[in-house]
Amino acid sequence: MITVTKPYLPLRRIFEKYVDQIYSSNWLTNFGPLEQQLTEKLKEFLQVDNLLLVSNGTLALQVLYRALNLKGEVITSPFSFVATTSSLVWENLVPKFVDINPMSLNLDISLLESSISSNVSGILPVHVFGRACDVWELQEIANKHKLKLIYDSAHAFNVKTSENKNILSYGDASILSFHATKLFHTIEGGAIISKDNEVIKECKKLINFGITAPDVIQGLGTNSKMNEFSAAMGLAVLEHIDEIMSERQIVYEYYTQLINPELLLKPITYASNNFSYFPLILKDENTVLNISKKLLANGIQTRRYFYPSLNTLNYVKYQPCPVSENIASRILCLPMYVGLNKIDQLKIANIINDLA
Numbered sequence: 001m002i003t004v005t006k007p008y009l010p011l012r013r014i015f016e017k018y019v020d021q022i023y024s025s026n027w028l029t030n031f032g033p034l035e036q037q038l039t040e041k042l043k044e045f046l047q048v049d050n051l052l053l054v055s056n057g058t059l060a061l062q063v064l065y066r067a068l069n070l071k072g073e074v075i076t077s078p079f080s081f082v083a084t085t086s087s088l089v090w091e092n093l094v095p096k097f098v099d100i101n102p103m104s105l106n107l108d109i110s111l112l113e114s115s116i117s118s119n120v121s122g123i124l125p126v127h128v129f130g131r132a133c134d135v136w137e138l139q140e141i142a143n144k145h146k147l148k149l150i151y152d153s154a155h156a157f158n159v160k161t162s163e164n165k166n167i168l169s170y171g172d173a174s175i176l177s178f179h180a181t182k183l184f185h186t187i188e189g190g191a192i193i194s195k196d197n198e199v200i201k202e203c204k205k206l207i208n209f210g211i212t213a214p215d216v217i218q219g220l221g222t223n224s225k226m227n228e229f230s231a232a233m234g235l236a237v238l239e240h241i242d243e244i245m246s247e248r249q250i251v252y253e254y255y256t257q258l259i260n261p262e263l264l265l266k267p268i269t270y271a272s273n274n275f276s277y278f279p280l281i282l283k284d285e286n287t288v289l290n291i292s293k294k295l296l297a298n299g300i301q302t303r304r305y306f307y308p309s310l311n312t313l314n315y316v317k318y319q320p321c322p323v324s325e326n327i328a329s330r331i332l333c334l335p336m337y338v339g340l341n342k343i344d345q346l347k348i349a350n351i352i353n354d355l356a
């Protein structure tokens with residue numbers, strides 16, 4: 001079976017080099033030496049001042065909402081993985097959906113201001129598929145209405161804007177997911193990024209039960225610390241990151257040569273591509289179902305990322321988002337990982353071009 005994604009496994013001897021360090025330190029979790037080393041290495045690689053490692057991207061979001069004191073409604077995109085919305089609802093916040101722009105697939109900024117009211121405390125855009133939002137316009141609107149701006153950057157590892165800055169350096173804060181299927185991963189894991197030292201300090205307290213020193217519990221907290229085995233995996237994967245990025249680019253570009261250009265997304269002009277996903281927008285839902293069925297019959301798995309549109313979830317109040325609902329019904333993500341071979345890509349492309 002050709003799976004839609006394949007977790008990257010670093011060379012075993014490189015992973016073992018870090019695991020050996022765990023065996024000699026006997027330190028398995030709670031801000032251990034490998035967690036500290038990975039924090040420093042990622043700060044340098046991503047060119048950000050502050051970064052806090054956590055146990056997954058979902059908890060990164062939940063902790064941030066609390067650290068930034070979000071209340072009431074939060075404006076967000078309906079076209080994302082379910083965690084963007086569920087994390088808000090889990091924290092008793094109300095998602096207020098703004099439809100997406102059909103080209104960028106991100107929040108349609110022209111619709112944003114009309115949905116801001118006194119109940120809204122923040123904006124949570126998503127750089128979906130690693131496609132950068134217009135961070136400058138979003139910042140202007142957030143400043144004008146004094147709203148917190150948090151980016152769900154789960155897909156946006158190593159994306160740079162035309163200012164040659166990492167996408168994580170915009171807004172009040174961002175999160176990353178380091179789930180096994182992401183281009184950089186720690187098996188399960190994530191990070192919180194913010195320019196503001198105080199936000200990071202608050203998050204560090206929240207992810208450690210509210211504990212700030214031995215015998216000091218400063219308030220309510222949860223547990224979402226990163227363990228040393230996850231940090232070891234992250235350190236080992238990071239040693240291969242240049243090769244991961246360039247191999248993904250080769251796979252991505254080969255698909256773009258093979259597949260009917262009308263089905264491809266237009267590139268974002270003001271930021272780099274991290275080649276994290278390969279989505280197609282097909283003409284209708286039937287075509288999605290036919291193609292995915294035919295591919296599956298040939299041993300090729302695809303995923304309807306992201307379907308359904310999150311404004312239709314049964315635990316949110318339905319707010320119509322016709323563009324997102326339409327795109328969600330027509331989207332299909334193709335296998336995309338280091339090691340996908342050209343013969344398989346050709347087979348995939350031929351089936352798609354025949355049936356699209």
Ligand SMILES: Cc1ncc(COP(=O)(O)O)c(C=O)c1O
Nearest residue numbers: 056057058081083154177178179
């Ligand atoms: C857009 C988005 N946000 C949040 C998450 C949650 O991350 P995690 O799986 O690390 O909890 C994901 C996970 O894939 C995601 O795709």
